[in-house]
Amino acid sequence: MDKKFKPSEAEEKIYNSWEKKGLLRSKRGKPFTILMPPPNANASLHAGHGMYTVEDILIRYKRLTGYDSLWIPGTDHAGFETQYVYEKHLARQGKSRFDYSRQDLYKNIYEFVVDNSGLIYEQFKRLGFLSDWERSVFTLDKQVLQTVDSTFVKMEKDGHVYKDEYIVNYCFHCGTSLSELETVHIERRDPLYYLKYGPFVLATVRPETKFGDTAVAVHPKDKRYQNWIGKEIQVEGLLGKFRMKVISDEMVERKFGTGVVKITPAHDPKDFEAGKRHNLAVKKVINIDGRLNELTGPYAGLKIKQAREKVVGDLQEKGLIEKVDESYVHSVAVCYKCGRDLEPTIFPNWFIKVADLKKPVIEAVKKEKIKFIPKRYKKQILQWLEVMRDWPISRQIAWGIRIPVWYLADGNENRIQLSFIDKKGKLKKGTLKQCLELKHSLSEIRSGLQQVIVTVDKQNPVEYAVSNNEPKDGRNWLQETDTFDTWFSSGQWPLVTLKKDEYETRFPTDVMGTLSDILPFWISRMILFSLYIKNEIPFKYVYLWSKVVDAKGQKMSKSKGNVINPIDLVNKYGADAFRASLVFGIGEGSNVPLAEEKVIGMRNFANKIWNIGRFIYMNLQVKSQKSPLLPPRAGFEGQAKVKTTTQNSKSTKLRTSEVLVELAKEFQEEKKQYLKAMDNFRFSQALGLVYEFVWHRLADYYLEQLKEDLRNGKIKVRGELEKVYFENLKMLHPFMPYVTEAVWRVFHGENSSILNDQL
RNA sequence: GGACUCGUAGCUCAGUUGGCUAGAGCGUUACAUUGACAUUGUAAAGGUCAGAGGUUCAAGUCCUCUCGAGUCCACCA
Numbered sequence: 001m002d003k004k005f006k007p008s009e010a011e012e013k014i015y016n017s018w019e020k021k022g023l024l025r026s027k028r029g030k031p032f033t034i035l036m037p038p039p040n041a042n043a044s045l046h047a048g049h050g051m052y053t054v055e056d057i058l059i060r061y062k063r064l065t066g067y068d069s070l071w072i073p074g075t076d077h078a079g080f081e082t083q084y085v086y087e088k089h090l091a092r093q094g095k096s097r098f099d100y101s102r103q104d105l106y107k108n109i110y111e112f113v114v115d116n117s118g119l120i121y122e123q124f125k126r127l128g129f130l131s132d133w134e135r136s137v138f139t140l141d142k143q144v145l146q147t148v149d150s151t152f153v154k155m156e157k158d159g160h161v162y163k164d165e166y167i168v169n170y171c172f173h174c175g176t177s178l179s180e181l182e183t184v185h186i187e188r189r190d191p192l193y194y195l196k197y198g199p200f201v202l203a204t205v206r207p208e209t210k211f212g213d214t215a216v217a218v219h220p221k222d223k224r225y226q227n228w229i230g231k232e233i234q235v236e237g238l239l240g241k242f243r244m245k246v247i248s249d250e251m252v253e254r255k256f257g258t259g260v261v262k263i264t265p266a267h268d269p270k271d272f273e274a275g276k277r278h279n280l281a282v283k284k285v286i287n288i289d290g291r292l293n294e295l296t297g298p299y300a301g302l303k304i305k306q307a308r309e310k311v312v313g314d315l316q317e318k319g320l321i322e323k324v325d326e327s328y329v330h331s332v333a334v335c336y337k338c339g340r341d342l343e344p345t346i347f348p349n350w351f352i353k354v355a356d357l358k359k360p361v362i363e364a365v366k367k368e369k370i371k372f373i374p375k376r377y378k379k380q381i382l383q384w385l386e387v388m389r390d391w392p393i394s395r396q397i398a399w400g401i402r403i404p405v406w407y408l409a410d411g412n413e414n415r416i417q418l419s420f421i422d423k424k425g426k427l428k429k430g431t432l433k434q435c436l437e438l439k440h441s442l443s444e445i446r447s448g449l450q451q452v453i454v455t456v457d458k459q460n461p462v463e464y465a466v467s468n469n470e471p472k473d474g475r476n477w478l479q480e481t482d483t484f485d486t487w488f489s490s491g492q493w494p495l496v497t498l499k500k501d502e503y504e505t506r507f508p509t510d511v512m513g514t515l516s517d518i519l520p521f522w523i524s525r526m527i528l529f530s531l532y533i534k535n536e537i538p539f540k541y542v543y544l545w546s547k548v549v550d551a552k553g554q555k556m557s558k559s560k561g562n563v564i565n566p567i568d569l570v571n572k573y574g575a576d577a578f579r580a581s582l583v584f585g586i587g588e589g590s591n592v593p594l595a596e597e598k599v600i601g602m603r604n605f606a607n608k609i610w611n612i613g614r615f616i617y618m619n620l621q622v623k624s625q626k627s628p629l630l631p632p633r634a635g636f637e638g639q640a641k642v643k644t645t646t647q648n649s650k651s652t653k654l655r656t657s658e659v660l661v662e663l664a665k666e667f668q669e670e671k672k673q674y675l676k677a678m679d680n681f682r683f684s685q686a687l688g689l690v691y692e693f694v695w696h697r698l699a700d701y702y703l704e705q706l707k708e709d710l711r712n713g714k715i716k717v718r719g720e721l722e723k724v725y726f727e728n729l730k731m732l733h734p735f736m737p738y739v740t741e742a743v744w745r746v747f748h749g750e751n752s753s754i755l756n757d758q759l
Numbered sequence: 760g761g762a763c764u765c766g767u768a769g770c771u772c773a774g775u776u777g778g779c780u781a782g783a784g785c786g787u788u789a790c791a792u793u794g795a796c797a798u799u800g801u802a803a804a805g806g807u808c809a810g811a812g813g814u815u816c817a818a819g820u821c822c823u824c825u826c827g828a829g830u831c832c833a834c835c836a
Binding site for chain 2: 001003004005185192202203204205206217251252253256257260261262263264268270271329330331376379380383384386387516517519520551552553573581584585586587588589590591593595597598600601602603604605606607608610611612613614615616617618619680682684685688691692699700703704707711
């Protein structure tokens with residue numbers, strides 16, 4: 001044995017042997033199952049992924065305690081995220097997605113993802129993860145598409161799906177609508193304009209939307225405006241005179257501005273709701289290209305910002321602005337991805353009605369059929385579930401699972417808007433009728449299709465079919481071009497990862513471990529889908545781990561320049577050290593500070609483990625060489641012990657037998673506490689316990705006490721020390737798999753594995 | 760506005776049914792060590808456990824309030 005444990009030499013060899021011997025999964029015991037939260041297929045390992053270690057700890061611990069533990073891996077196509085990365089890549093080449101048909105774009109992104117995938121699994125392997133890689137599932141695999149489509153079809157049949165013109169948060173830059181959860185609110189100072197509005201003055205930050213106003217509102221109890229409620233006012237505007245209804249609604253804050261609000265249902269979520277309550281017209285004045293439309297007269301074609309400037313200028317000229325409050329601070333919804341302002345706008349969208357679907361989820365969480373660790377997340381997810389609104393699932397991007405809806409083309413040529421790349425590679429836009437009239441065949445349109453927009457007409461809807469496959473009835477259909485929100489598919493992760501027969505034995509799965517910040521996106525949806533499709537919860541425990549932060553507790557971010565690459569640390573100090581440093585001394589649910597010093601500390605611990613083994617092993621060899629000369633015999637031990645103890649009695653040394661009794665007792669207590677901590681997901685405590693025992697009790701105390709006896713070849717002493725040491729190796733193995741396995745093989749032979757033993 | 764977390768040694772943090780002298784890692788200081796390990800050992804310095812009040816035989820731990828830091832949700836025309 002070397003003086004030091006050298007991870008770089010040992011790790012790869014050991015991992016390969018696990019793979020070769022089929023130890024990535026076990027074949028005996030009661031099932032224990034974890035589904036790996038799928039990282040983005042094209043991702044590479046970042047510090048946050050380090051926390052997957054917690055799942056590996058569980059898998060290994062369960063393996064060692066006699067379970068058939070299975071960790072099923074997978075990767076996610078991560079719709080919007082990935083397309084965003086790809087579009088940046090396109091932009092560098094001076095191109096955009098509008099240069100491609102959706103088919104080609106999808107193909108290109110697929111290749112892009114394939115080129116960049118696989119890396120993360122290699123990195124996971126370096127961390128030692130005991131996952132059954134051959135079973136990897138990608139969220140665009142055939143069986144996933146099948147399941148996702150079928151779920152949607154079933155939901156539609158059961159009346160949980162509807163299409164509506166709805167106010168959605170639309171990002172003009174990313175070209176897609178976003179769900180509530182994908183928006184970020186930031187505080188910002190914007191000018192607040194006080195506009196003269198007929199007899200009133202009202203305050204707004206968005207004067208450019210005034211063309212879409214369909215009412216003004218006041219609070220029902222506001223004395224100032226009592227007489228106006230229900231009447232019409234005459235307003236002199238930029239486009240001439242018009243009349244406007246005055247409504248009253250509780251939503252109006254009397255203290256804000258002048259207590260009068262303009263209602264713009266098409267471009268403000270709250271106004272949209274108010275519009276519904278009061279049956280107001282929805283007048284859309286901004287199109288999805290981010291420009292004002294023909295309803296705005298001279299402002300048509302201007303982008304929002306330009307329009308605002310011009311409108312303000314013109315209003316000022318006409319004397320219609322009473323004052324401007326430049327110090328107004330409010331929060332603005334921005335895109336979580338690109339950070340630009342989101343535009344609330346009307347867009348046809350597929351929705352999942354969640355009111356009924358979420359009820360059993362709330363039940364299951366309240367009754368603790370699913371337990372959350374740390375506990376406080378139970379409250380948080382319940383809070384989220386309560387406010388969860390209908391879920392807009394349409395994303396106007398190509399990279400994803402296309403929504404299985406077909407619109408009847410025949411007879412609806414006028415009502416279907418589309419864009420496509422024609423044979424010559426030119427982008428064409430218009431109604432289907434216009435395109436056909438330009439001598440483009442339907443098959444040409446289909447193959448170059450970019451986007452199909454079918455607006456919602458409740459009185460006379462365009463006929464559509466919802467099914468896994470295109471209807472084959474001789475008529476022509478065009479498939480919806482929108483794709484599912486990526487959480488719609490990853491939310492069905494527990495429904496697509498197990499084999500059929502495993503739903504009998506491994507479902508519900510045992511633990512779902514994931515970052516706490518996707519609790520609402522993912523965890524709540526997985527529970528929802530599982531209860532809906534299988535009428536069963538998908539997992540028994542949800543273990544939330546927290547953010548990995550830097551040594552000072554700061555969030556890691558590129559702009560701060562404090563990002564730590566885990567693989568660098570693994571290269572320098574070994575996977576064991578890296579893994580242990582993410583667990584050691586960490587409170588449940590608190591941030592995980594990652595500091596190089598700490599990794600070094602754990603590297604030192606790994607070396608200590610190694611050297612305890614080395615010491616015992618060396619004496620084992622010394623003894624066996626000497627044994628022909630000094631055969632150990634019954635009765636001999638006692639004598640020798642008396643001798644050595646008296647010889648070394650400078651300090652007060654205990655008798656060997658007493659030390660051994662003490663050791664056995666202390667070890668029993670350690671193991672008991674360890675098992676308790678592990679079973680309660682208190683990994684940090686478990687590791688801390690063993691750390692303390694192995695280093696400061698076993699090495700510093702017991703080994704020192706028993707050094708002489710060991711050198712003198714006391715079989716009993718060596719046996720006891722070995723036993724305690726081996727047990728501790730097994731206890732440490734979930735945390736530090738490599739060094740424990742390496743020492744194990746020194747003692748038990750190169751072909752042995754600690755994984756075949758039991759704790 | 761609603762919910763939640765945190766404030767313990769110079770730094771980063773443990774401390775779970777309230778209970779022996781409040782701990783660890785790193786850092787600091789002194790000493791030791793050529794046969795397990797310098798990626799070491801022995802020891803030391805360093806804490807009014809944010810502050811105030813309360814419950815209790817007993818409070819870092821439970822309750823109330825104050826101050827400070829942070830997170831999530833909702834809203835902001």
